Amino acid sequence: xxxxxxxxxxxxxxxxxxxxxxPVETSIENLISLLKRRQIRHSRSCATATAYLLRHVVSVxxxxxxxxxxxxxxxxxxxxxxxxxxxxxxxxxxxxxxxLIRDEAEDDHEAEFALSEAGSESQPQTPRAFDDPSPSxxxxxxxxxxxxxxxxxxxxxxxxxxxxSLLSHPEAEFSPISTPGTQSPNGRMPGHGPGKDVKAEVLExxxxxxxxxxQVDDQIASYALEHIHSNEIILTHTSSTTVQKFLVKxxxxxxxxxxxxxxxxxxxxxTHATVSGNPLDDDENLSTEAFQKPLIALGIxxxxxxxxxxxxxxSRVNKVILGTHSVLANGGLVAAAGTRVIARAAxxxxxxxxxxxxxxxxxxxxxxxxxxxxEYGDASxxxxxxxxxxxxxxxxQNPIYDYVPAELVDLYITNxxxxxxxxxYRIVSDxxxxxxxxx
Amino acid sequence: xxxxxxxxxxxxxxxxDIVATYNELLRSDPDITMPIAAIEALVHVLTHSPSSTIxxxxxxxEKSTAHLKRSIPxxxxxxxxxxxxxxxxxxxxxxxxQLGPAGDFKAIRTHLLSNGRxxxxxxxxxxxxxxxxxxxxxxxxxxxxTNGGSRAVASLLQKAADEEGxxxxxxxxxxxxxxxxxQNIEEPSGxxxxxxxxxxxxxxxxxxxxxxxxxxxxxxxxxxxxxxxxEGVVENGGIVSRMGTYQIGLLAKAIGxxxxxxxESHKFxxxxxxxxxxxxxxxxxxxxxxxxxxxxxxxxxxxPSGDANGDKPIELPxxxxxxxxxxxxxxxxxxxxxxxxxxxxxEELIKIWF
Numbered sequence: 001x002x003x004x005x006x007x008x009x010x011x012x013x014x015x016x017x018x019x020x021x022x023p024v025e026t027s028i029e030n031l032i033s034l035l036k037r038r039q040i041r042h043s044r045s046c047a048t049a050t051a052y053l054l055r056h057v058v059s060v061x062x063x064x065x066x067x068x069x070x071x072x073x074x075x076x077x078x079x080x081x082x083x084x085x086x087x088x089x090x091x092x093x094x095x096x097x098x099x100l101i102r103d104e105a106e107d108d109h110e111a112e113f114a115l116s117e118a119g120s121e122s123q124p125q126t127p128r129a130f131d132d133p134s135p136s137x138x139x140x141x142x143x144x145x146x147x148x149x150x151x152x153x154x155x156x157x158x159x160x161x162x163x164x165s166l167l168s169h170p171e172a173e174f175s176p177i178s179t180p181g182t183q184s185p186n187g188r189m190p191g192h193g194p195g196k197d198v199k200a201e202v203l204e205x206x207x208x209x210x211x212x213x214x215q216v217d218d219q220i221a222s223y224a225l226e227h228i229h230s231n232e233i234i235l236t237h238t239s240s241t242t243v244q245k246f247l248v249k250x251x252x253x254x255x256x257x258x259x260x261x262x263x264x265x266x267x268x269x270x271t272h273a274t275v276s277g278n279p280l281d282d283d284e285n286l287s288t289e290a291f292q293k294p295l296i297a298l299g300i301x302x303x304x305x306x307x308x309x310x311x312x313x314x315s316r317v318n319k320v321i322l323g324t325h326s327v328l329a330n331g332g333l334v335a336a337a338g339t340r341v342i343a344r345a346a347x348x349x350x351x352x353x354x355x356x357x358x359x360x361x362x363x364x365x366x367x368x369x370x371x372x373x374x375e376y377g378d379a380s381x382x383x384x385x386x387x388x389x390x391x392x393x394x395x396x397q398n399p400i401y402d403y404v405p406a407e408l409v410d411l412y413i414t415n416x417x418x419x420x421x422x423x424x425y426r427i428v429s430d431x432x433x434x435x436x437x438x439x
Numbered sequence: 440x441x442x443x444x445x446x447x448x449x450x451x452x453x454x455x456d457i458v459a460t461y462n463e464l465l466r467s468d469p470d471i472t473m474p475i476a477a478i479e480a481l482v483h484v485l486t487h488s489p490s491s492t493i494x495x496x497x498x499x500x501e502k503s504t505a506h507l508k509r510s511i512p513x514x515x516x517x518x519x520x521x522x523x524x525x526x527x528x529x530x531x532x533x534x535x536x537q538l539g540p541a542g543d544f545k546a547i548r549t550h551l552l553s554n555g556r557x558x559x560x561x562x563x564x565x566x567x568x569x570x571x572x573x574x575x576x577x578x579x580x581x582x583x584x585t586n587g588g589s590r591a592v593a594s595l596l597q598k599a600a601d602e603e604g605x606x607x608x609x610x611x612x613x614x615x616x617x618x619x620x621x622q623n624i625e626e627p628s629g630x631x632x633x634x635x636x637x638x639x640x641x642x643x644x645x646x647x648x649x650x651x652x653x654x655x656x657x658x659x660x661x662x663x664x665x666x667x668x669x670e671g672v673v674e675n676g677g678i679v680s681r682m683g684t685y686q687i688g689l690l691a692k693a694i695g696x697x698x699x700x701x702x703e704s705h706k707f708x709x710x711x712x713x714x715x716x717x718x719x720x721x722x723x724x725x726x727x728x729x730x731x732x733x734x735x736x737x738x739x740x741x742x743p744s745g746d747a748n749g750d751k752p753i754e755l756p757x758x759x760x761x762x763x764x765x766x767x768x769x770x771x772x773x774x775x776x777x778x779x780x781x782x783x784x785x786e787e788l789i790k791i792w793f
Contacts (some may be wrong), residue, residue: 163704163776166561167478167527167551295681330771330780366771366778368575422782434777 010034016052023059027053028076035084043325044241047089048213048361050080054097055206064199066105073097074439086375086401088326088334088363091439093209095364098436100205104198156329203396211359212415216358217242219415221249227354227413232318233257235310237345238263238336239270239428240323242356246413248322251298256296259303259317261310263338265381266400275304307338311345320346320353327357328367331406331421334374337399343408352410359414364428364437370403454549455487457503458510461517468559470590473670473706474520475562480507481524482555483713484526485548491545493532512755513720515671515679520619520706526791565703565775566591570598573666573701573773577609581663584655584696586616588632589668593639596666597772613640613647614658618683632681640701652683656690666773667693669702673710674788676766678702679718688768697770704774707788708762712763722755 015034019027031053034040040049057076061069077094082088220242228234228250234260236243247258260275262268277294294304305313320342324335331341333355346353367373379396406421413419419427457480464476471479484503490496504521508514531547547662569591577583577599599609617631637647650658659665665687669678678684678700691698712718728736756760766781776787 163523163707163787164527164530165776166558166565166705167523329778366575369578422780425780425783426786437777 010037010039012040012049015040015049015166019052019056024057026054028079030085035080035087035090038084041087043087043089043361044213044216044358046084046087047093048210050090050093051097051210051213053080053207054094055203055210058097058199058202058206061199066101066108066198069101069199069202070098070309073101088328088365089361091365092326092360092363092432095432095436095439096209096360097202097206098439099431099433100209101198101202102433102435104201104205108198155242213358213360216415217245217361219396220358220413221245223413224250224420225253227321227411227418228254228256228319230256232256233259233316235259235261235313235317235320235342235351237261237307237322237338237342238267239274241357242358243321243323244274246298246356247295248293248298251295251300255299257303259305259313261305261307261342262339263336264307265398266377267336272304272422273366275302307341310338311348312341314345314351316351317346317351318347320351322353322355324355324361326355327355327362327400327412327424329362329364330366331409331424331427332367332410333357333404333409334401335404337402340402340404347408353408354411354413355409356413359416359427359431362414362424362428362431364432367403373401373403375400404420457481457484457507461507461511470563471559472562472590472703472706473516475559476515477507477520478524478558479555481521482551482558484663486552486701491544497525497528500528506704507686511725513670513759513761515673515708515710515718515761516706518710519671519706522709523705523791530791541708551713562703562705565705566594567598568775569701569703569773570595572775572778573699574599576664576666576699576773576785577611579610582612582614582661583642584614584616584659584662584665585667585689586633586652586683586687587618587668588636589681589701592666592668593636595701596636596640596645600640600645611645613637613645614662615647615649616655616658616683618650618681619651652686655687656694659690659694659696662696664696665698667698667700669706670761671706671708671710672700672702672772672784673708673712674785675711676769676772676784677712678764678769679700679708679710679761680764682724682760682762685715685762685764685768688764692768698768700764700769700772702772702774704776704787707784709788709792715763716764718761720755720761722757722760724757724760764789 010036015027018030022030028116031040031049033048034049040046054073054076057072058069061072063069063072073094077091077098080094083090133336139191215263224246228247232254234247234256236247250256260271262271275294275296322335322339322342324333324339327333343353345351377398377400379398382398383390383394383396385391409421411418412421412424414427416427458709460483461476461480464471465473481500481503485496485619488499490499500521504518504525507521508518511517528547528551532544573595577596583596585596596613599611615633615637617633619631637649640647648658667678667680667684667687669680669684671679673679680700688698702735710719769781772779772784779787
């Protein structure tokens with residue numbers, strides 16, 4: 001995973017390296033400044049850096065009281081999010097970790113509860129079974145068990161946040177889940193035995209998140225053959241590793257045509273590199289995944305087009321496959337500038353739009369203000385500073401992202417499978433705890 | 440209304456009258472919602488009956504609910520409350536724990552009976568919660584179009600307006616759509632619903648413009664978003680709301696403005712209307728008449744001794760008429776359990792029913 005040799009330029013590689021040697025506080029400051037300076041960008045790099053940092057934070061945390069852990073992760077998370085609020089994956093990873101700690105704390109509690117209640121019923125529940133997913137399992141199984149866990153969880157806390165909360169008993173002692181924080185200190189035995197367990201399992205859980213981040217693209221790609229058929233014409237946009245892997249996977253079995261819009265001016269160089277298979281040297285993405293056989297080497301016809309030709313060609317396109325920066329709770333997405341134009345054109349031509357995205361990009365944040373999600377980039381890419389006379393007189397804007405409303409997307413493919421945009425809220429509620437949404 | 444009093448008379452044989460209680464609750468507290476009033480009324484029913492077994496209680500609840508629904512012209516809102524109450528009782532009894540089957544039935548009974556005030560307080564607090572969730576929607580410099588007399592919308596807008604301790608008060612404007620039909624039957628020339636909110640907002644320094652319903656399409660170009668309240672949120676995520684909401688939804692969709700619904704989650708009701716005319720209420724908004732019919736109506740009015748409806752459902756007065764806004768027109772529902780997409784409503788309902 002972290003195998004970048006570029007230690008000189010600050011970025012994900014150097015950060016991961018420094019993590020082992022530097023004290024936590026320095027590492028946190030380090031990541032904050034990297035995020036602020038945009039030296040770590042791309043959803044996955046940010047997510048990976050955050051996950052590693054949090055693992056470090058939790059592992060050096062002296063306490064093993066889940067309450068304190070949550071507090072600690074929350075403060076670190078808040079600082080990271082404040083550093084770069086538009087990188088929503090940072091917040092997502094923090095929420096996942098918070099959820100992990102809460103789950104472990106509750107399982108602990110539940111186990112105690114079950115112990116005290118033991119004998120009354122044959123087998124009330126088996127919370128422990130989910131606690132130790134053996135690390136030797138192949139990841140697909142792991143994911144399955146994770147999903148099962150999620151489903152189990154949501155069903156095992158039946159009335160917590162539901163409409164019943166209106167009528168529930170004021171001191172709802174039968175639902176310890178609702179207030180694990182306030183319950184755990186007095187509910188737990190003074191011994192620190194179970195507490196230690198929690199920390200180890202949280203670390204293991206973070207390890208799983210990191211694994212997931214590493215394998216997300218391959219999992220998404222495994223759905224490729226269901227969605228790309230022979231002789232189809234696929235339109236895609238900008239250079240996204242996820243999309244590229246998806247297409248390459250399909251290309252191993254099928255023959256189809258890819259039309260690639262170049263996404264000038266922010267990402268056209270990377271797009272050209274992806275199409276031609278000559279990776280850029282300064283690609284700060286994790287290097288292992290940038291180097292792969294280009295589609296043309298697999299015998300796929302790839303047509304590179306300027307963004308302005310999208311509408312003209314759309315009538316011939318069978319399917320649009322898009323990568324994304326992050327996905328929001330309402331099913332809308334924030335993606336590279338130009339995506340909305342493509343999605344809109346596809347809508348006009350009734351062409352299906354498929355968005356491929358890892359679950360880690362799925363944010364529980366509701367987009368209150370679409371404009372605030374858009375980041376503006378280097379204006380000199382549109383109007384070079386060599387044109388000195390003009391620079392003073394023209395207001396140049398170069399948005400990096402677009403907001404694409406949910407109704408322009410037909411299908412999301414995540415590492416869990418294909419989902420309709422209206423179903424995304426369910427995945428959100430499976431992955432994040434309600435109490436963590438605004439941590 | 441004559442019909443309501445008749446329903447009351449019919450139930451007069453019983454020592455306790457749920458319909459009167461329900462109406463009294465709604466009248467006495469202007470802040471109370473229909474589902475909560477229904478829950479309160481059911482709590483009163485339990486207080487007045489000595490039922491000590493589970494099935495006796497459930498049977499009593501079922502009968503009172505049916506009676507209440509029959510006697511109220513628009514039972515959509517209240518059925519959300521009665522359903523919630525019944526499901527809560529059943530689910531709590533099935534769940535292990537102190538209030539469960541092993542425990543004492545009396546425990547849950549006393550809990551419900553002694554905490555009526557608490558439920559009302561929680562319901563009112565949920566409006567505050569919604570306001571907290573919804574605050575993010577109202578940004579500096581935006582214009583909100585709203586209608587009707589929804590208290591949830593009013594509290595949301597007022598909360599946004601007087602955020603004094605917070606970072607800074609939001610500067611926003613409101614376009615208030617006022618209904619042409621007066622709410623009060625006794626004084627038809629009285630002020631329309633929502634004027635109170637308009638005054639409160641203006642007092643807080645929010646510029647408010649009031650427009651008639653016919654100007655919605657014209658005014659929508661100046662608005663950034665539409666926020667409306669709801670009487671009931673149905674299973675597919677659509678809403679049952681004050682007449683005129685549907686057309687605002689259609690217009691907002693056509694003009695491309697987001698359409699948000701503010702509703703407490705206890706208003707979710709298990710109903711799946713397929714269209715405007717599929718609601719379980721009797722309202723004669725579209726009423727075809729020829730000259731003969733009008734003459735006959737007049738005659739009837741002069742001697743109203745005729746057939747007082749026995750079994751027929753009670754007709755909803757025109758001023759209280761509602762319409763159904765389908766889910767595809769709704770951008771999001773702002774509830775006390777967060778900002779939901781319309782498709783998330785069914786899940787909340789499934790959680791309590793199955």
